[in-house]
Amino acid sequence: MAGWGMAFLAALLLAAAPAVAPSPAEIVAAAPAEAWQAVPAEELLVLDFAGARRLVVQLAPAFAPTHVANVRTLVRDGWYARHAAIVRVQDNYVVQWGDPTGKVPLPQGVAHRPNDGYERPGLPPGFRALPFADSYGARVGHAGGWAVATDGTAHWLPHCPGMVGVGREMPPDTGSGAELYLVIGHGPRQLDRNIALVGRVLEGAEALAALPRGTGALGFYESADQHVKLVSARLGADMPQAERPRFEVMRTDGAAFAAWVDARANRRDPFFVRPAGGADICNLLPPIRPALSR
Amino acid sequence: MAGWGMAFLAALLLAAAPAVAPSPAEIVAAAPAEAWQAVPAEELLVLDFAGARRLVVQLAPAFAPTHVANVRTLVRDGWYARHAAIVRVQDNYVVQWGDPTGKVPLPQGVAHRPNDGYERPGLPPGFRALPFADSYGARVGHAGGWAVATDGTAHWLPHCPGMVGVGREMPPDTGSGAELYLVIGHGPRQLDRNIALVGRVLEGAEALAALPRGTGALGFYESADQHVKLVSARLGADMPQAERPRFEVMRTDGAAFAAWVDARANRRDPFFVRPAGGADICNLLPPIRPALSR
Numbered sequence: 327m328a329g330w331g332m333a334f335l336a337a338l339l340l341a342a343a344p345a346v347a348p349s350p351a352e353i354v355a356a357a358p359a360e361a362w363q364a365v366p367a368e369e370l371l372v373l374d375f376a377g378a379r380r381l382v383v384q385l386a387p388a389f390a391p392t393h394v395a396n397v398r399t400l401v402r403d404g405w406y407a408r409h410a411a412i413v414r415v416q417d418n419y420v421v422q423w424g425d426p427t428g429k430v431p432l433p434q435g436v437a438h439r440p441n442d443g444y445e446r447p448g449l450p451p452g453f454r455a456l457p458f459a460d461s462y463g464a465r466v467g468h469a470g471g472w473a474v475a476t477d478g479t480a481h482w483l484p485h486c487p488g489m490v491g492v493g494r495e496m497p498p499d500t501g502s503g504a505e506l507y508l509v510i511g512h513g514p515r516q517l518d519r520n521i522a523l524v525g526r527v528l529e530g531a532e533a534l535a536a537l538p539r540g541t542g543a544l545g546f547y548e549s550a551d552q553h554v555k556l557v558s559a560r561l562g563a564d565m566p567q568a569e570r571p572r573f574e575v576m577r578t579d580g581a582a583f584a585a586w587v588d589a590r591a592n593r594r595d596p597f598f599v600r601p602a603g604g605a606d607i608c609n610l611l612p613p614i615r616p617a618l619s620r
Numbered sequence: 621m622a623g624w625g626m627a628f629l630a631a632l633l634l635a636a637a638p639a640v641a642p643s644p645a646e647i648v649a650a651a652p653a654e655a656w657q658a659v660p661a662e663e664l665l666v667l668d669f670a671g672a673r674r675l676v677v678q679l680a681p682a683f684a685p686t687h688v689a690n691v692r693t694l695v696r697d698g699w700y701a702r703h704a705a706i707v708r709v710q711d712n713y714v715v716q717w718g719d720p721t722g723k724v725p726l727p728q729g730v731a732h733r734p735n736d737g738y739e740r741p742g743l744p745p746g747f748r749a750l751p752f753a754d755s756y757g758a759r760v761g762h763a764g765g766w767a768v769a770t771d772g773t774a775h776w777l778p779h780c781p782g783m784v785g786v787g788r789e790m791p792p793d794t795g796s797g798a799e800l801y802l803v804i805g806h807g808p809r810q811l812d813r814n815i816a817l818v819g820r821v822l823e824g825a826e827a828l829a830a831l832p833r834g835t836g837a838l839g840f841y842e843s844a845d846q847h848v849k850l851v852s853a854r855l856g857a858d859m860p861q862a863e864r865p866r867f868e869v870m871r872t873d874g875a876a877f878a879a880w881v882d883a884r885a886n887r888r889d890p891f892f893v894r895p896a897g898g899a900d901i902c903n904l905l906p907p908i909r910p911a912l913s914r
Binding site for chain 1: 709711738752753754756804805830831833885890892893895899901902
């Protein structure tokens, strides 16, 4: 790792004119193949909503194991495709989909109130803390290609734009996964450890974020005509290889990622007059790209 | 102030059942008239875009005096209504409007490259710091009904959803105000002190945030057909009183606001399992409401 890291940094310094520091986007574009890790087909969830709106999600079984298992069961049963639609779009907050009636029974094998999705014990393997403070009192950093927050004894995914979570009712309900939402606004970090996050969007968030806002309380659509049907829900592992979307996430343990974090927190590219010297975890979500054809 | 503040807190504690802490929304709903300040007509900017999309903005002359003066000159000249349209919608970032050709001359009296809009000296009157850390290395808090960031020697408005800023080219350009944008995603705080913010939205952000994302670089629309014309731009002070929108912002020096901040950072209402013990400045923007009819 150190080998290609140093070579990458040297190449980057040579490539950039001495007077012009590379922007975060330039660092991403220059990162070598080794800086990226493929998203496993087993973690891919492909949701096709009416209106040709495709959301490609990477599931996070390491962070919410039983909720993710529930999602897989609901997909394979065909439950989402039969029953789910977008029912809520609240501005600067969430797009949410589920069974509009709230009454359709769930398939066998869906766990009721799983208690392991709010946080996981200890630190995740390879956790690297950021040197920046967190307003929510956590330590924040990265591990295994994910942004992570921790209090030292447990860790969890932070609520940032593009994260996918599990709608629920009042505690001790933790949600089953039958109702999911996408964060579309300023990261509602107050939900950390209060709602199970099951993944993140790899592609397609903008099509959902541009839906009309619901005019009911909490952004719920007031008429069933406004619902956006979930037409198809598939797991990458179940799709023919040729149809399967392929994405890569930047490794969070490499030199390119470290250079990118540093450039995001200390913007030295010509547009900027004064770098901040810090950044919050929702502005430091690992870069994602479609896999290059081979 | 202390008098009504204590009475308000006592009333709130009595109103809420002992076992159930009030939510932030309940605190806002219960706040007395004295907890609110009217937005002065002189600071109102009413922008009507095609498709009945109205954006009501409160200008911030104390934070970007010359840029705000430029905006007023451009409104009164009729320049925006003749020339401006939404030309860019970048997901999780900004909606931007201006002259699509970039070539229409500006009216006389518009200052070129004003240098007083990035930050203001010292601390703003009545600044109250929050006890929470800021990931961007500033001290953050509130003054005069606004969220504010400071490094102790200067202060500025933080880039949060709903803030309105001044598009610009490369430094030393600071923008004139002819090109404006609305923040619609996770607060891009790296822009603090690098772009002049001229105000905040009081109403209507969701209609712009739901516009289709541009497919060109940086979210620019690729076809002029997609532009959303700015049909009318008016200052509140120039509107007949009956037509003038009336809004109130919660005072940031009162007990209701302090209770609201505390409840936002430490959610004790029944939905929450574990309060965060903190919040970031973009999740602590002062509550806004339409003025009650009298």
